[in-house]
Amino acid sequence: MKKILDYARKNLFLSFVILVYALLLIFKTPLALGAIKNSGYYFKEMLFIMPVILLLTALLNAWVPKETIQKHLGSGSGFKGSVFSFILGSISAGPIYAAFPVAITLLKKGASVTNVVVLLSSWAVVKIPMLANEAKFLGPKFMLMRWVLTTIAIFLTGAICSKFVSREEILELHPEEDSLEQLSLDSEFCIGCGVCVKLDPAHFAMLGKKAEVISLKNLQTPELIKAVQSCPVQIIHLETSSPRLKAKTAPARS
Amino acid sequence: MDIFTLILWVITLIWFFYSIFKDRKKTLNSVKMSSGMMKNIAGDILAVLLMIGLLLTIIPPESLEAFLVKNNTFMATIFFAFLGSITLIPAFVAFPLAGSLAKAGAGIMPIVAFITTLTMVGIVTFPLEKKEFGMKFVLIRNGLSFAFAIFIAVVMGVLL
Numbered sequence: 001m002k003k004i005l006d007y008a009r010k011n012l013f014l015s016f017v018i019l020v021y022a023l024l025l026i027f028k029t030p031l032a033l034g035a036i037k038n039s040g041y042y043f044k045e046m047l048f049i050m051p052v053i054l055l056l057t058a059l060l061n062a063w064v065p066k067e068t069i070q071k072h073l074g075s076g077s078g079f080k081g082s083v084f085s086f087i088l089g090s091i092s093a094g095p096i097y098a099a100f101p102v103a104i105t106l107l108k109k110g111a112s113v114t115n116v117v118v119l120l121s122s123w124a125v126v127k128i129p130m131l132a133n134e135a136k137f138l139g140p141k142f143m144l145m146r147w148v149l150t151t152i153a154i155f156l157t158g159a160i161c162s163k164f165v166s167r168e169e170i171l172e173l174h175p176e177e178d179s180l181e182q183l184s185l186d187s188e189f190c191i192g193c194g195v196c197v198k199l200d201p202a203h204f205a206m207l208g209k210k211a212e213v214i215s216l217k218n219l220q221t222p223e224l225i226k227a228v229q230s231c232p233v234q235i236i237h238l239e240t241s242s243p244r245l246k247a248k249t250a251p252a253r254s
Numbered sequence: 255m256d257i258f259t260l261i262l263w264v265i266t267l268i269w270f271f272y273s274i275f276k277d278r279k280k281t282l283n284s285v286k287m288s289s290g291m292m293k294n295i296a297g298d299i300l301a302v303l304l305m306i307g308l309l310l311t312i313i314p315p316e317s318l319e320a321f322l323v324k325n326n327t328f329m330a331t332i333f334f335a336f337l338g339s340i341t342l343i344p345a346f347v348a349f350p351l352a353g354s355l356a357k358a359g360a361g362i363m364p365i366v367a368f369i370t371t372l373t374m375v376g377i378v379t380f381p382l383e384k385k386e387f388g389m390k391f392v393l394i395r396n397g398l399s400f401a402f403a404i405f406i407a408v409v410m411g412v413l414l
Contacts, residue, residue: 011297013381017304024308031311039307046299048255054288055266059273062284093258097299097379100386101291117395125373129256130349134369137353145410146366150374153402160398165391173388184283237283 042095049094057105070110077115082155085115089122099123104174113167117158125150183224185213186235193232200227298382305378309341315351327361331407334364338371339400341378348372363411370403 008015024032073081089099103116111119126147135143183203185196190210197204197211200223205214218224219238228236255263273281318337352365375396376383383392 007297011301014297014301017301017308020308021304035304035308035311037307038310039303042303042306046303048259050292050299052259052263052266054292055270055285056262057291058281058284058288059266059269061287062273062277062280091258093256093262096373096376097295097302097382100295100382101288104291104386113391120395121374121399124376125370127258129258130373133349137349138356138365142362142410142414145413146370146406149406149409150370150402153374153399153406157395157398157402161391161394164394165388170387170391173386 045095049098053094053098053101057101060102060105060109064109066109069106073106073111073115075112075114077112081112081115082118082158085111085118085158086122086126086151086154089119089124090126090128092123093127094123096120096124104170107167107170108174113162113165113170114158117161118154121154121157122151125154183213183216183219183239184237185211186237187212189233189235191233195230195232196227196236199230200224203227295382295385298385302378302382306341309378315347318351318355327363327411330361330364331367331404331411334360335367335371335400335403335407338368338403339375339377339396341372361411362414363407366410367403367407370406371400374399374403 021032021035024035071077072084077084092099092102099120103111103120106119107113107116131143131147134146185204187207187210192206192209192211194206194211197206200221202218202221203213203215203224204211204227206212224238228238270281348369352369355365355368356362377396380392380396383395387395
């Protein structure tokens, strides 16, 4: 019960919507049932798109180096970077909320605010199947003109947004996710020897018979590196942005 | 599933299997991390979907013709821009609807405003976007998009 309450408090919007539905179910049953039926289409759409977005963000995280994103989508990428984001947004599938995790992942990897806005807006607005549909119902001239004007608007919105909102401001909203990629421990394979806790009590503690990561701050201390290297089963993974440290702490497993 | 979603699936799956093959542990760790991120927003996405369903039931798209304000194009444009901002309607509903609105006598301006804000401005997705990007970002992005939608509508109304 407490868990449900906690979840409800953390997801106020969902709680509110469910409350509205509950009231409608009681007082206006057919309306509520109609709404549930109408939501069905969107629910299906979500099930088709979200798993692939999950995989995509995971793969982006794992394989696309920060430097690549920084170079092509970062603040130094200029107009070319925005065009690239625009194409990326235009060819991708799914509703705008599917773009959020992708945008956050790219932002963490060094994409600029301008390019993130361009990606989000073009993801939402410019869809190639939609353009075909628009031409069919409203005429090709109408479609083309609206497309050109919308494209200009998207680029301008991106440029203006970056003047008011900084990358850091947005990244502040994602602290724990951001640091998760830097230090982790596969407790599944922990043998509970306690060496890491002894060497670096600032980052590790014994939780029952297994070691756990307790802090994700100051990931460059010599104690931490020593602890990572000393783990007899090599289950502590440390990834920092400095290549020197990375090379040193990479698990020496064949 | 439309062809673009399908292509995205195919490309991502190929990449995923290649990734598993290359480094199983790294891949799985990364997926675990992304799952955490998804779990964070899953509740909000669900709320958004239920909200859209509710809005479409209370204001069925077909009934919009009744809202047509024929005598004042500018007011109609603003009104339709707001209407478009509220919800997310899939393209296969939105464009036929816009087509029938045009037939029913709506001017170019309200229609352009409607379909532009429909996709570019999201009031239903507002809480979700705010959680991910912060209040300032959402206000600026959506505010600008709304203003541009009106601007695009006016330009197209004058030119077409």
